[in-house]
Amino acid sequence: MTVSQSIARFVHELDIDRVPPEVAEKTRVCLLNGYGIGLGCHDTPYAPVARRAAIAMDGEVATGATLLGDGRKTSIAAACLANSALFHGRGQEDTCGAAHLGTIMIPLLTALIESRGYPLARLMPALLCGYEAGGLLERAYAGKTTPGGFRASPLYGTTAAAAAAGKMLELSETQLAAALANAAAFSGGILQSFADGTDEWRYQVGVAARLGLVAAELARAGSISAPHAYEGTAGLVRSFAKTECDAGALVAGLGRDWAVLRVTFKPFPVCAFNQTPVTAALILREKLAGSPIKAVSVR
Template identity: 35%
Template sequence: MIVAEPGPTILAQLADYVDSLSYDAIPPDVTERAKTVLFHNLVVALGARNLNIPGQDRVNWPEGAPRTVTATRLTDGWRGPNESSLYTNSLLMGARAQHDEHPGSVSHFGSCVIPPLLAVAENRSLGGRAFIVAMIAGYQVGAGIGGSSVGAVTRRGFRPTGLFGPFAAAAAVAKAHGGGAAQIANALAIAASSAAGITQMWRRGTDEWRYQTAAAARNGFFAATLAEEGVQGAPDAIEGASGFHRAFAGQDPADGDEILGSLNTWAVSDVILKPFPVCAINQAAVQRIVELRSRYGFGAEDVDEVVVAVSQSDRSYPGVDARGRPPTATAAMMSMQFALGVALVYGSVDVGHLAEHGNPSVLGAAAKVRLETGPAEPGDHRASVRIRLLDGQRMDSGPARAVEYDRDGIMDLARHLLPASGLSWSEMSAVADFVYSLEDRDDVGQLLPLCLPSRNRHGALAPKPDLLA
C-alpha cells in the first residue's frame, strides 16, 4: 500500500510566502500606506511619554544577556536589552489606545510588529526597503491567521491581539533576519506556543490589555531569535490535532484555504488608524458624532436620543455595549455609550476625558445613546448614527467606517500630541521626513534617535541610571 505524502503545512506555506516577498512585488500604494501606518504608531507612542505606565522602564538585565545587543527605549532614550526595550516601546505605542487596528482580525499589529523590527534595525543596520517588506509580511501573517479564527477565539474569551500578535511579530523579525523559509516556519511555530490573553479585563475595566500587546511583541521577537539559533517548532502548529485552531478556536483543523487566500489582499492597507483614544470599534461612531455636532452646532443638552447601528460582532465584543458609569478609564475607553457621551459634551475625545468617568454631564449624555444591531458586516467596524434633537430635528450619518488618515491628518495629530512628546515641531517633522523617505534609507536604526529630543539624544529624558554602567 502506498501512503501519499502529506502536503506542505500551513506554516510552511506561510513561511514560503514571507521568504519570497520582495519590495518590488508590493504595489507602491501599499508601501506608502505602510509608511503612514509606521508614522502614526510612532506619533501615538511619542504622545504617550507623559503617561505613567507601571513596568514600562524595567531595567534589570536578564542573567547572561549580552550587553552588546541593545535597543533604545522611546520613554527616555536609554539602551537596554532588546526584549526589555521593545517591551517598553510596545507599551508606549499602545498606552493611549491609538495604535492601529486590523478590523478583520481585531488585532493591533503595529505595536506588535514595529517595536521588534526597530530593535532589529538598531542591531543589524536594516535598510528601509527591507524594513518595509518585513513589516508588511508581519501584518500579512497576523491578519491571515487571525481572520480565519477571530470570531471563534473572541467568543471563547481570548483577546485576538494576544493570540495573533506573536505570529505577526515573529514573521516580521524572522523575515528581517533573512534566514530563509525553514527558519521563518520555526519562528511561527514557536510563536504559536506563546499565544495568550483573555478579554475579561474589558468587562472589569482593568489594566492587562496594555501588557498583553507588549508581551505579544516580545514573544514574537523571542520566537524568531530562538528559530535563528536553531530551535525547532512543530510544523503543523496551526492545523495539528493539538494545534492552534483546536486549542484556541475550538475548531476542526483548518485546511489553510482561508488563511492562505487572505494573502491576496494587503492587510496593512486595511488597518484603522485611530484619531481618538478609544476602542477601534467606537471610532466610526465617534467621528460621526464629532462631524454632525460641528456641522449643525448642537450640544449634548439639545439631544433627545442617539441610536448607533453596528454589526453583531462589534456590539457583542466585551466592554463595547456598556451602559452606566464606567468603573475605570479602561472601561470608559471601551464603552461606546460613554465615548459618544464625551463626544457630545466636548466635541472630541481625549485621554483626559476618559479619566472623568464619573462626570455627570458625560454620563447624562451617554444615557441618551442606544446601540442596535444593524446591517453592517463584520470586519470593518462600520457604524451608522441617527440623532434626534429635542426640537424634533433628525440627522442620519448613514453607515461608514472610520475616516482614513493621510500624512496631513497624522501631522495634525502629531501637533496635538507635541507637548507630551517632548519634541519640537522641527524634530517631529524630521521623524516624518525620515519615515516617508524610508525606502531610500540605508539604516533604519537611525530612526529611534530622531524620536528623542535633541537635548536628550545622548542621555535620558529624565535622570536615570545608565543601564550599561
C-alpha cells in the first residue's frame, strides 16, 4: 500500500472508544488547550486582519460558521482563515514537534460541526486522526524540511486537516486516500517571515486548514488523485525533504506510536524553540534580583 492508502485505512478504521485511554484523554486535553489559548488571543492584531480578509473573500452570511473574534458568520473556509489566526495569535498554541496542528484542525472541525450540524461524537476521532496523520510526517521529515526553509505547520498541517476533515465527513477509505493525496499536492509554506519579522506565519495555519478542507471536498466530489503523492519521485517527501521515502517503514507506527502523545503545551507565549531560553532567563532574573523593597514613602 502507498502512504496515502495506509493513512487512509488507519483514519477510516479508527474508533475513539478503542484507542488507549491516555490517547483519548490527551486528545481531549489538546482540544481544551486550543480553545483556552484562543480565548487569550483576542487582543492580538492578527485575527482582525484575517477576519477582514475572510469577509472580503467569502462575505457575511446569516447562517454559517462563526468568526470567533466578533460573532459574525461566514463560510467554513473563511472561518478557518480567521479563527486559526486567532488561535495562533499569542504563539502559545500546542506543538507536535515543530508543527502547530491544533491551530489548524480545531477551528476547521468547529466550523464544520457548527455549519453542517455534524454530531459532536465525530469531533474527537477527527481531531485524533489529524494529529496522527500530520504528526507522522512531522516526526519523520521536519528535521530535514525545517532547515530547508519550509515551515512544518503548513507543510504537514495540510495533511492533518485533510485527515481530520475526511474523518468528520465520513469519507470512504478510497476517498480518504484521495483527500490525503490532494493535501500533499497543496502543501507548502516558507519560514522567511520569521527572519524578516513579518506576519505571514500567523496566517499559514488558516490557509492550511482551508486547503485541507478543499482536499477532502475534492475527494468527496470524485477527484482522481496521485496514489504516490508522498513517496513518489516528485512527491512531497522527495520534493521538500530531499530524501527517499520508505513507505512501509513510515506508516509502521500508525496506531502504536501515537503522535498525539508527543504534543506539548507552551508555558510561555513564544516560539517552541524559545521556551527553554525564556525559562532560563526567568530563573536567572530571580538570582540576579536586587534587594527587596522594604518601604515606600509617598510625599
